[in-house]
Amino acid sequence: FRTKPSSNRAMQMIHCLTDSERFLSRDVARAVRETHLTGSSKLFILTRTKFWIKNKLPTTIQSDGLVRGVYCLDYQPDEPDGHGVVLLSYTWEDDAQKMLAMSDKKTRCQVLVNDLAAIHPTFASYLLPVEGDYERYVLHHDWLTDPHSAGAFKLNYPGEDVYSHRLFFQPMTANSPDKDTGLYLAGCSCSFAGGWIEGAVQTALNSACAVLRSTGGQVSEGNPLDCINASYRY
Known part of the structure; x- marks a missing residue:
């Protein structure tokens, strides 16, 4: 298991995670590419x-x-x-x-x-x-x-909540072996609270639980993979 500090734009420009569907689905890759980061x-x-x-x-x-x-x-x-x-x-x-x-x-x-x-x-x-x-x-x-970020932090344009939804729930792929690629996104830019520590911590917990489940570990009752559900469908 490895972690890699990154930003949405670095995922595209440096790590090339949006070039194929090897790690991210087409919808999630689009969210990575098109989510607005402020200057x-x-x-x-x-x-x-x-x-x-x-x-x-x-x-x-x-x-x-x-x-x-x-x-x-x-x-x-x-x-x-x-x-x-x-x-x-x-x-x-x-x-x-x-x-x-x-x-x-x-x-x-x-x-x-x-x-x-x-x-x-x-x-x-x-x-x-x-x-x-x-x-x-x-x-x-x-x-x-900045070559490592190409932007400061996420600040959604109108209509981009659908991208936040895709990025936030991406770690839930650990619940589905046919969709699980072993890569899980975390960070404020992958949350509904871009630019704030709350979003970074919440998505980090989601991804940590995803790693445990994907590798056969035990996840406590009440964990976010089982308890957080989308209440709105974009």
Whole structure:
């Protein structure tokens, strides 16, 4: 028995699980291919001080501009003179796609600071990385370009609940020897709660029970393979 961390898109692009019906049925493979994953981007700055505390500035700013969400993070609460961390920009979807046009993180950081300065110039004036070193003290990540995920998390478009249904109940194939391929999907993107830990834990339990049943193990009474039934037919 082996586990393999993956995302829906990685299942298609890297592991090629949707190329045939060897492991996944046609309907499940389609759900893997077509389930929507959001784009998301973040940019962090390590600052010399926790300037927002001393200067009584907001710890979070929400904007309709380019930065969208700004968050101040204190990882050293017992050291008032320690470094600060600012999540300068947290974006989803179209807003995250704009970030992809600025692959150089220094350029992106400066553009975002200038954008924030239009609504809070005082806050923006403190947004310089330690020692002015953008290469070392600025970190950005774009999930759409992450080769291991090609997306951040599942967020269904209207009408895609049928895909969630197919992915969530896929481990139930362990109940049918003629359908059981020995591969079971788990993760928030294979649940009805994309992007949340609840969906990941629930599907992990489903798949763990599927492994036990498929390999001849004993599954306790009340297990999800026997007790979870689809109450709605898409």
